[in-house]
Amino acid sequence: MTLLRGDALSAAFDHGSAAYDRLVAASPGYHAHLRRSARRLGLPDGGRGLRVLDLGCGTxxxxxxxxxxxxxxxxxxxxxxxxxxxxxxxxSWP
Ligand SMILES: C[S@@+](CC[C@H](N)C(=O)[O-])C[C@H]1O[C@@H](n2cnc3c(N)ncnc32)[C@H](O)[C@@H]1O
Incomplete structure (x- = not known):
């Protein structure tokens, strides 16, 4: 196993970025699990007045x-x- 860090990690994701969305679309439950995790944060009132940082947001x-x-x-x-x-x-983002 190779552990990637820093520039090598970024370069690997740069390289894979064109295929990333297709890859996760083929992964059963990927988006549903993300939505469940987001719901579990329990952000009140639809997030009104809150700032949220998505660190490692990818695509x-x-x-x-x-x-x-x-x-x-x-x-x-x-x-x-x-x-x-x-x-x-x-x-498209609001
Ligand atoms: C497995 S992808 C997940 C992307 C997205 N959050 C998703 O759910 O599809 C991990 C992302 O984290 C980013 N990442 C990894 N280490 C990071 C760091 N130290 N700082 C910023 N981004 C980082 C990578 O570039 C990659 O886009």
Whole structure:
């Protein structure tokens, strides 16, 4: 097993970013589990007045799950991979 860190980890996600959404779509329950995890945060009142940090947001799958649970929160996605963020940026966000 190879442990990737720092630039090597970002480069690996950059490389995989084009296929990432298709990969997780083929993973049964991936999005449902993200949504369940987001609900379990128990953010009150749809997230009104809250700021939420999605650290390692990737292409935005976890961000979308947070948004579904807390549509009024101000959600910031952060990721070390420019490629993953570029994919996220092609999507429609409120
Ligand atoms: C398995 S993906 C998950 C992406 C997204 N949250 C999702 O649910 O599909 C992990 C993400 O974390 C990012 N990541 C890993 N370590 C990081 C770090 N130290 N700082 C910022 N992003 C990081 C990677 O670039 C990658 O996009």
């Amino acid at each position: 935005g799958a976890s961000t979308a799950a947070l948004l579904a649970s807390a549509p009024y929160a101000r959600i910031t996605g952060v990721d070390a991979s420019a490629g993953m963020l570029e994919r996220a940026a092609t999507k």
